[in-house]
Amino acid sequence: MLDARIPSGPLEQKWEKCRFEMQLVSPANRRKYTIIVVGAGLAGASAAATLGQQGYRVHCFSYHDTPRRAHSIAAQGGINAAKNYRNDGDSVYRLFYDTIKGGDFRSREANVYRLAELSLNIIDQCVAQGVPFAREYGGLLDTRSFGGVQVQRTFYARGQTGQQLLLGAYQALQEQIAAGTVTMHTRTEMLDLVLIGGRVRGIITRDLLTGAIDAHVADAVVLATGGYSNVFYLSTNAKASNCTAIWRAYRRGALFANPCFTQIHPTCIPQSSEHQSKLTLMSESLRNDGRVWVPKKKGDTRPPNDIPEDERDYFLERRYPRFGNLVPRDLASRAAKEVCDEGRGVGPQGRGVYLDFADAIKRMGVEEVREKYGNIFDMYEKITGEDAYKVPMRIYPAPHYTMGGLWVDYHLMSNLPGLFVAGEANFSDHGANRLGASALMQGLADGYFILPATIPNYLATNSLEPVSVSHPAFSQAKAEVAERLQKLLKIRGRRSPDSFHRELGKLMWDKCGMTRSAQSLREALARLPELRQEFWENLALVGTGEELNQSLEKANRVSDFLELAELMCIDALHREESCGCHFRIESQTPDEEAKRDDERFCYVAAWEWKGPDRAPELHKEPLTFEYVHLTQRSYK
Amino acid sequence: MKFTLRIWRQKSREAPGKFVTYQVDGITPDMSFLEMLDVLNEELLARGEDPVAFEHDCREGICGSCGFLINGLAHGGRRGTTVCQLSMRFFKDGETLTLEPWRARAFPVVRDLIVDRSAFDRIIQAGGFISAPVGSAPDANAILVPKDIADTAFEAAACIGCGACVAACPNASAMLFTAAKLVHLNVLPQGQPQRYQRTLNMVAAMEAEGFGSCTNHGECAAVCPKEIPLEFIGRMNRDLRRAIFRRRFERWRDATQ
Amino acid sequence: MKTSRVSSANPLVMLWNSVIGKKIVMAVTGAVLVLFVIAHMLGNLKVYGGQQTMNAYARFLREMGWPILGHEEGLWAVRIILLVCVVLHVTAATQLTRLSWQARPQEYHEWKGLASTFASRTMRWGGVLLLVFIVFHILHMTFGVVGFSPGQFKHLAVYQNVVAGFSVWPVSLFYIVAMVALGLHLDHGIWSAIQTLGFNSGRNEHVLKLVSRAIAVIVVLGFISVPVSVMVGWVR
Ligand SMILES: Cc1cc2nc3c(=O)[nH]c(=O)nc-3n(C[C@H](O)[C@H](O)[C@H](O)COP(=O)(O)OP(=O)(O)OC[C@H]3O[C@@H](n4cnc5c(N)ncnc54)[C@H](O)[C@@H]3O)c2cc1C
Ligand code: HEM
Numbered sequence A: 001m002l003d004a005r006i007p008s009g010p011l012e013q014k015w016e017k018c019r020f021e022m023q024l025v026s027p028a029n030r031r032k033y034t035i036i037v038v039g040a041g042l043a044g045a046s047a048a049a050t051l052g053q054q055g056y057r058v059h060c061f062s063y064h065d066t067p068r069r070a071h072s073i074a075a076q077g078g079i080n081a082a083k084n085y086r087n088d089g090d091s092v093y094r095l096f097y098d099t100i101k102g103g104d105f106r107s108r109e110a111n112v113y114r115l116a117e118l119s120l121n122i123i124d125q126c127v128a129q130g131v132p133f134a135r136e137y138g139g140l141l142d143t144r145s146f147g148g149v150q151v152q153r154t155f156y157a158r159g160q161t162g163q164q165l166l167l168g169a170y171q172a173l174q175e176q177i178a179a180g181t182v183t184m185h186t187r188t189e190m191l192d193l194v195l196i197g198g199r200v201r202g203i204i205t206r207d208l209l210t211g212a213i214d215a216h217v218a219d220a221v222v223l224a225t226g227g228y229s230n231v232f233y234l235s236t237n238a239k240a241s242n243c244t245a246i247w248r249a250y251r252r253g254a255l256f257a258n259p260c261f262t263q264i265h266p267t268c269i270p271q272s273s274e275h276q277s278k279l280t281l282m283s284e285s286l287r288n289d290g291r292v293w294v295p296k297k298k299g300d301t302r303p304p305n306d307i308p309e310d311e312r313d314y315f316l317e318r319r320y321p322r323f324g325n326l327v328p329r330d331l332a333s334r335a336a337k338e339v340c341d342e343g344r345g346v347g348p349q350g351r352g353v354y355l356d357f358a359d360a361i362k363r364m365g366v367e368e369v370r371e372k373y374g375n376i377f378d379m380y381e382k383i384t385g386e387d388a389y390k391v392p393m394r395i396y397p398a399p400h401y402t403m404g405g406l407w408v409d410y411h412l413m414s415n416l417p418g419l420f421v422a423g424e425a426n427f428s429d430h431g432a433n434r435l436g437a438s439a440l441m442q443g444l445a446d447g448y449f450i451l452p453a454t455i456p457n458y459l460a461t462n463s464l465e466p467v468s469v470s471h472p473a474f475s476q477a478k479a480e481v482a483e484r485l486q487k488l489l490k491i492r493g494r495r496s497p498d499s500f501h502r503e504l505g506k507l508m509w510d511k512c513g514m515t516r517s518a519q520s521l522r523e524a525l526a527r528l529p530e531l532r533q534e535f536w537e538n539l540a541l542v543g544t545g546e547e548l549n550q551s552l553e554k555a556n557r558v559s560d561f562l563e564l565a566e567l568m569c570i571d572a573l574h575r576e577e578s579c580g581c582h583f584r585i586e587s588q589t590p591d592e593e594a595k596r597d598d599e600r601f602c603y604v605a606a607w608e609w610k611g612p613d614r615a616p617e618l619h620k621e622p623l624t625f626e627y628v629h630l631t632q633r634s635y636k
Numbered sequence B: 001m002k003f004t005l006r007i008w009r010q011k012s013r014e015a016p017g018k019f020v021t022y023q024v025d026g027i028t029p030d031m032s033f034l035e036m037l038d039v040l041n042e043e044l045l046a047r048g049e050d051p052v053a054f055e056h057d058c059r060e061g062i063c064g065s066c067g068f069l070i071n072g073l074a075h076g077g078r079r080g081t082t083v084c085q086l087s088m089r090f091f092k093d094g095e096t097l098t099l100e101p102w103r104a105r106a107f108p109v110v111r112d113l114i115v116d117r118s119a120f121d122r123i124i125q126a127g128g129f130i131s132a133p134v135g136s137a138p139d140a141n142a143i144l145v146p147k148d149i150a151d152t153a154f155e156a157a158a159c160i161g162c163g164a165c166v167a168a169c170p171n172a173s174a175m176l177f178t179a180a181k182l183v184h185l186n187v188l189p190q191g192q193p194q195r196y197q198r199t200l201n202m203v204a205a206m207e208a209e210g211f212g213s214c215t216n217h218g219e220c221a222a223v224c225p226k227e228i229p230l231e232f233i234g235r236m237n238r239d240l241r242r243a244i245f246r247r248r249f250e251r252w253r254d255a256t257q
Numbered sequence C: 001m002k003t004s005r006v007s008s009a010n011p012l013v014m015l016w017n018s019v020i021g022k023k024i025v026m027a028v029t030g031a032v033l034v035l036f037v038i039a040h041m042l043g044n045l046k047v048y049g050g051q052q053t054m055n056a057y058a059r060f061l062r063e064m065g066w067p068i069l070g071h072e073e074g075l076w077a078v079r080i081i082l083l084v085c086v087v088l089h090v091t092a093a094t095q096l097t098r099l100s101w102q103a104r105p106q107e108y109h110e111w112k113g114l115a116s117t118f119a120s121r122t123m124r125w126g127g128v129l130l131l132v133f134i135v136f137h138i139l140h141m142t143f144g145v146v147g148f149s150p151g152q153f154k155h156l157a158v159y160q161n162v163v164a165g166f167s168v169w170p171v172s173l174f175y176i177v178a179m180v181a182l183g184l185h186l187d188h189g190i191w192s193a194i195q196t197l198g199f200n201s202g203r204n205e206h207v208l209k210l211v212s213r214a215i216a217v218i219v220v221l222g223f224i225s226v227p228v229s230v231m232v233g234w235v236r
């Protein structure tokens, strides 16, 4: 039975109580502890910087050439905080409620409440660091509304909020590096986790420039390595984003929770060619002012501006009159897919819907639209060559975020003692669907506030024996890592890592994407082992492992995606309900909305690795709702 | 579309490099520049040759990973655009494209088109931050920031650290990068206490990295994918001037008190 | 933030030790030289007032500051200031140029400019030309040891010297070429100095560049008009 270590007592006091009950490490002793943070995105950089400020000896790892490149840099829309600066009825409780409901009742009340509470401190912290959030003329912070909620609680820095928040954390991290508390290991990829005596005591890394395989010892290890949307090959994630760190941890015994909960974002630029290497997201904030529609007629190829008003179907406004274009992402995405499946999609491949600003321009004028969305319109024009001030944008859903991740308890510690997981890499707060502008909030809550409180408690309450890299567990793990890389290099087959990745992605998108059925999942599960086998027999690589070898890096990551994909399908198949982003064709309401099955599935599915050719074992963490009433989600 | 590519190939920092010519065919106008290189690399891999190493990640112009010279122009020379945002429809069918890495003593070549830009991190380490340990922050709205100041700070903070400014500068100077961070932090009320020390430290760090000396050509701002204005260099110069003389004034004041 | 990185008791030492600081020295000395060339150019226009005016002006220069300063003392003060400026300006220019060359050990195979101008790209070699010219100019017009046939040059007979000096066409040609170089140097230099000193803080770059160019053009035309007038025979 999984113990999530949720403190007792009323919801509002749980974190307070937990913090009081936790043990502390005295300032003089802190520098005796070594903490490894893998990942320097929002979650990793903020954790490493804060632990450094406290005086711990921190080693931070990233495969990028500098922490500022982490995928968090790409987040556009904003970050939520229950400040209620607008006096529009917001509160910590409402943010908590919205997040639970948005996640379709598949997250923990206690975690989510804490997240909502900490949202207040995050904004304070970021402003103090100099993050240039948008301001009103009076000098106060500006906010806007964002997908799925009715209050304006999203703070933003033009369309580059993630960049500005990451730079804030990056700068704090650089300050600690200069102060000598944090040692940064850039261009260094973690490839394995090392356990000694049942505790996580270090990692194995590969230096991406020299290929050197090294061991690093620590008293606690944090994984903040981001999400795994790239299992779909085409996603909005950065090209290098991958699952290797968490997957290798999984193979060492860490539980993987809700792997099938993956989010598809509604407002992306449709795929245009076979060679497409990634999909570009356009901020969801576009839906605040843009209206989504398709022609009523099938196969209508007239230019959009020639289609008269009464021949347009504003399908989101029609289906969800109360929320209109602002319904949560899963509903917006699925609705778009459905109209395209009906043959009413627009654009070259019929895989797109219009996002129209004509009304907004009429209402606010071009200038105001430009002020609000100018950079997104420019980006759209760069990619498509179309002017969205004149013709409606075309959008289509794309894989974007993974709610699933390594299982963690309230302390953000996995089931492996000493292994903490933060940011998108853990499964913690978003249930089956994440609301807009809350990933940044979660990453920073984890990094600035939660880990710096819970890791000291772990260090203070456990007596950790000194270990060194000469311990056999390290040499063995090193040998295994080296062997796996050598194996990849020795195949000398004919297919590139990308071609396998592409095929995997297409398979997952078709069979385990926006909608899933028992049949599609079974098909995927039949195909995956074949694909994996072909990968290990027919992979083409050149060069050696002792140099910068980008194809080797890619192949190594794809090899993990190929395994993770199977777990995702197993999880999706076992969850015979629809909830949030997980939409099983078999489980819908009469009006085709997701139908949950709380009787059977109101739990977190945490999977345990049982070996390469054995089925993983399912552990269930039941979810109980004491404060929010379990209801069928409705945005009608 | 067809292209002839002349690409700088260099195995490692120490190894000698040279241009190698490749042909690519079957490129469509809606492909991005990096997708075109993907196609080339797939072909090279199929032939058992080393793929071209180039850095990239977000492929949407925000992470700052990508960057090299195309026909003598950093990021290809289109206004406000990174290499990854270039689409092949901007190029002429049959054109010869020369790809060369950023060249600067402070940016040694790592491999092919990849250079080591860690000098930028060290400049930030010297003072590119506001010291605000977690836990110490006042309420976010307790600090008022006039909108124009917030806008200027944002404009400066938009820098993605790609290094195109250094690459395009005939002097291989890092003034625009350093100025962008200084302006971001130095205009904000939160940044005032450390303003002049920050300026002195970051400028010293920049100089220690072996970048060249600015002669105000303006090439940096012209290729900057985030269009950071040259004017920010002027602001940095002013802050440095004040920092130098203000320090003396303060010392004199302390001594006479 | 540590404070130890940059330290020197003397701000002038700090200035000289910093790359940007050295640029500031160049800008300040450059600005002094700009003021000088403007004054010099205006002075040269006295040649159109005829022999009397011109020679009176030359004598005035020697009595500048009288009676507080003695004979030629004011002039020497100016000369020393200018010499110091030239020495600082050229030393800084040389050092910074070497630094920039070292900063890019391997040149690009192909490089295209988008924003730099012919003027901005010729600051260094144009500067060298100016230095050669300055030396020549002093040996020529001040000491009369080059460019004149023996006995032709007469101390304080400035008007006659100018006419005689510029009647030799290669001398005039060199003078004109040097003034074009000066024009280019000022076109970029004045704007550049303003930027270096940090006065380019608004969005006034465009205006500053225009002003810079206007001054450059006026100075060049003023200077060049003299040898041209001599050669075509307006001034004789
Ligand atoms: C286009 C886009 C827009 C978004 N917009 C928003 C938004 O508006 N609001 C919002 O709240 N959220 C948004 N999100 C989601 C949000 O950006 C991410 O969920 C969040 O930034 C993840 O942060 P992270 O720190 O967990 O991971 P990342 O930022 O992905 O960082 C991962 C880090 O781990 C390192 N790493 C990974 N594996 C290894 C390894 N094996 N060894 C060493 N290092 C490793 C990487 O180098 C990197 O430093 C957006 C996401 C996308 C794709
Ligand atoms: C009449 C004489 C001269 C005048 C009026 C003059 C003026 C200036 C000015 C105003 C600047 C701009 C300074 C700055 O941007 O900070 C400058 C820059 C410069 N000068 Fe001169 N200068 C003169 C002579 C020289 C000489 C003799 C040399 C060299 C041998 C020289 C070399 C340079 C160089 C290399 C620069 C830097 C280029 C730049 O900043 O863009 N100059 N000069």
Ligand code: FES
Binding pocket: B055, B056, B057, B058, B059, B060, B061, B062, B063, B064, B065, B066, B067, B082, B083, B084, B085
């Ligand atoms: S790849 Fe991120 S900016 Fe080009």
